[in-house]
Amino acid sequence: MNNENTNQYENLYILINQTWLGINSVVRKALKNAGLTHINPAYIGILLCLWREYGLEESLAKLGTVDGMKIIDLGRCAGLEPSSMTGLIDRMERAGLVKREDDIHDRRVCRICLTQKGLSIRSDVIKIVYNVMQNSFSEVDKKSYDNFIRVLYTILDKTSKKRE
Amino acid sequence: MNNENTNQYENLYILINQTWLGINSVVRKALKNAGLTHINPAYIGILLCLWREYGLEESLAKLGTVDGMKIIDLGRCAGLEPSSMTGLIDRMERAGLVKREDDIHDRRVCRICLTQKGLSIRSDVIKIVYNVMQNSFSEVDKKSYDNFIRVLYTILDKTSKKRE
DNA sequence: TCAGTATATTACTTATACGTATTATTGTCA
DNA sequence: TGACAATAATACGTATAAGTAATATACTGA
Numbered sequence: 001m002n003n004e005n006t007n008q009y010e011n012l013y014i015l016i017n018q019t020w021l022g023i024n025s026v027v028r029k030a031l032k033n034a035g036l037t038h039i040n041p042a043y044i045g046i047l048l049c050l051w052r053e054y055g056l057e058e059s060l061a062k063l064g065t066v067d068g069m070k071i072i073d074l075g076r077c078a079g080l081e082p083s084s085m086t087g088l089i090d091r092m093e094r095a096g097l098v099k100r101e102d103d104i105h106d107r108r109v110c111r112i113c114l115t116q117k118g119l120s121i122r123s124d125v126i127k128i129v130y131n132v133m134q135n136s137f138s139e140v141d142k143k144s145y146d147n148f149i150r151v152l153y154t155i156l157d158k159t160s161k162k163r164e
Numbered sequence: 165m166n167n168e169n170t171n172q173y174e175n176l177y178i179l180i181n182q183t184w185l186g187i188n189s190v191v192r193k194a195l196k197n198a199g200l201t202h203i204n205p206a207y208i209g210i211l212l213c214l215w216r217e218y219g220l221e222e223s224l225a226k227l228g229t230v231d232g233m234k235i236i237d238l239g240r241c242a243g244l245e246p247s248s249m250t251g252l253i254d255r256m257e258r259a260g261l262v263k264r265e266d267d268i269h270d271r272r273v274c275r276i277c278l279t280q281k282g283l284s285i286r287s288d289v290i291k292i293v294y295n296v297m298q299n300s301f302s303e304v305d306k307k308s309y310d311n312f313i314r315v316l317y318t319i320l321d322k323t324s325k326k327r328e
Numbered sequence: 329t330c331a332g333t334a335t336a337t338t339a340c341t342t343a344t345a346c347g348t349a350t351t352a353t354t355g356t357c358a
Numbered sequence: 359t360g361a362c363a364a365t366a367a368t369a370c371g372t373a374t375a376a377g378t379a380a381t382a383t384a385c386t387g388a
Contacts, residue, residue, distance in 0.1 A: 009293060009294045009298060009301075010208070010212060010289075010290050010293040010294060010297070011212070012297055012313065013187070013191065013208065013297055014209045014242065014243075015316050015317070015320070016183075016184055016187060016316065017184065017188075017209065017242075017243065018209075018242070018243035018320055019180075019319050019320050020180055020184040021243045021244070021345080022243065022319070022322075022323030023177070023180060024181075024345095025323065025345095025346085026323045027177065028346080028347095040373065041373090041374090042373075042375085044174070044178065045178045045182075048174060048175070048178060071336075071337065072335085072336060072337080078178065078181075078182070079178075079181065079182035079185045079186065080185070080374095080375070080376090081375070081376055081377080082336075082337070082338090083337090083339090083340095083375080083376060083378080084374075084376060085337085085338095085375095086338055086339080087373085087374080087375085088373090088374075088375085091372095091373075091374095106335090106336080106383075106384070107336095107382080107383055107384085108335065108336040108337070108382065108383045108384065109336060109337085109383090110337070126174050129173060129174040130173045130174060132177075133173035133174070133176055133177055134173060135322060136319045136322045137173075137318075137319065137322075139318055139322070140315050140318055140319075144311050144314070144315055145315075147308050147311045147312070147315075148311070148312060148315045149176065149179070151301075151308055151309070151311075151312045152179050152180065152183050154301075154303055154304055155187065155300045155304075156182055156183050156186055158186075158299060158300045158301075158302070158303070159183070159186030159187050159189065160186060185375080188375095189375095192376080204344085205343090205344090206343075206344060206345090234366075234367095235366075235367065235368095236365085236366060236367080244344095244345070244346090245345070245346055245347080246368090247345080247347070247348085247367090247368080247369090247370095248344075248345045248346060249367085249368095250367070250368055250369080251343085251344080251345085251368095252343090252344075252345085255343075255344095270353075270354070270365090270366080271352080271353060271354085271366095272352065272353045272354070272365065272366040272367070273353090273366060273367080274366080274367070
């Protein structure tokens, strides 16, 4: 490695870190300002996975009709290790957003299901995240935005937890 | 907000989170594999700030000639709140990388100085971060890369902790 | 069938980061 | 000068995330 040619990759690492901290900080404050004090940023990834199961309509009637998801699959979906999930699901359960239910077919498995509360905050939470992200990207044109997403997926693939 | 026009901003939030977790995970493992078990990812941002003070040469002789930095400025540099800094500096001090010294002119201030150990690991750590980032971006062309950096700075400016 | 392997989750420890409150200084201005 | 605001760092509690080890269950092949 020569000093003139490093492209400051080490600074890029910090830049990504700072950017993520900044966005997350704004989301945290937006949730608080909206009065959603029991919703933490880390819940959002999990909730999005679960909400997807319920399709587009916000029908509370569907609550009983959906099987829920395994903790390990939720973790994969949110990019988290299994060991990170236990505490997260604990907190979400304590906040009344989800509940653990037994899996009939596999007694090792918890099925994580939304509660009525977890389903009903859906549009509020998505609106908040939407507003934060829209504001963050308000000065980024469509082409740069699309490119940005593509690069994120490329990096995600390279650093995916699948490989060691 | 209408459903067809959200551009999946909520998913972007999760995508950025996952990407950051992925990169950080790879850096953590790379540090471990290199035998730098006492270096944690969070140290890197702080070390980069301090190393910058010492110019390009890695001269240990400069150790006594530099004033060190205030904790609050290091925090600004790394994008961290003051309250996040105390513990981080504690751990870095325990790892023998930095030390707190009194400020002659202002008794409220700690000056954080590199130790010999903190200075000597410089090229190893930068090399590791460089390798991880280069691999992460290996399939991203120059133009996309430059655009990516620009977008990060734009977002960082929008979400900067300066504003409330 | 049963021994060994794989899978799902949890328990425990540590690191990371923030918010709030507190303490100790420094700076300001009436 | 002396009250009051501003600044720097810390203490404490909580959330977030990982690694390692343990436990329980399921699967698989001889």
